[in-house]
Amino acid sequence: MKKKYLAEMVGTFVLTFLGCGTAVALGCGSDTASIVGTAIAFGLSVVAMAYTIGGISGCHINPAITLGVFINGGISAKDCGMYMLFQVIGAILAAAVLAGIVSTDPSAVITTATGANACGYGVTNGLIVEIVLTALFVLVVLGATSKTNGATNNFAGLAIGLSLILIHLVGIHFTGTSVNPARSIGPALFEGGQALADLWVFIVGPLVGGALAAFIWKAIEPAE
Numbered sequence: 001m002k003k004k005y006l007a008e009m010v011g012t013f014v015l016t017f018l019g020c021g022t023a024v025a026l027g028c029g030s031d032t033a034s035i036v037g038t039a040i041a042f043g044l045s046v047v048a049m050a051y052t053i054g055g056i057s058g059c060h061i062n063p064a065i066t067l068g069v070f071i072n073g074g075i076s077a078k079d080c081g082m083y084m085l086f087q088v089i090g091a092i093l094a095a096a097v098l099a100g101i102v103s104t105d106p107s108a109v110i111t112t113a114t115g116a117n118a119c120g121y122g123v124t125n126g127l128i129v130e131i132v133l134t135a136l137f138v139l140v141v142l143g144a145t146s147k148t149n150g151a152t153n154n155f156a157g158l159a160i161g162l163s164l165i166l167i168h169l170v171g172i173h174f175t176g177t178s179v180n181p182a183r184s185i186g187p188a189l190f191e192g193g194q195a196l197a198d199l200w201v202f203i204v205g206p207l208v209g210g211a212l213a214a215f216i217w218k219a220i221e222p223a224e
Helices: 003-026 032-057 063-071 077-104 123-145 152-171 181-191 193-197 201-220
Strands: none
Touching: 003 032, 003 077, 003 181, 032 152, 063 077, 063 123, 063 181, 063 201, 077 181, 123 152, 123 201, 181 193, 181 201
């Protein structure tokens, strides 16, 4: 088994556990403090993993990013599939740990949710939000890591993490913000109910957004 696949699993575990774990602990809802705290947690998780496993796998830890990189010719079809598989495995493991924490001591958290998303404003609205936000996020990833885009890739991890904070600040109100199919699949499997019923939105939306970002980047990427 290639180390880069394991790195993607570990990275996605950390993102899901710390990001969704913060949402659980803060009871992420409509209050500003919990929204900001959750957004920061997801962003900082990406920054931490970018500088931990970036040199091993590129630190996608998100099937939407992997799809965008694949469309741009950055990885092979085999690696694309394996990255996505291990990302989902990492997210499921993280959600299992969170579910275990909640089940053993519900008083330790404000909400017993595992951080799964919900389409509070309807499926169509949620799908549009996830497509647009993921497209913007993946576009930042592709641009910040591109070797044809000057020296921006030296600070890619920071740029990507900060942009994810902004993405969450915008999206939490509408969908809870996924922009990452793996991080939604894991929690939804343990949450069940509406989270599982809405899961397709948080798979299709981000993947469409990731593909859209890839085509946008192809159109504006510098030739050299």
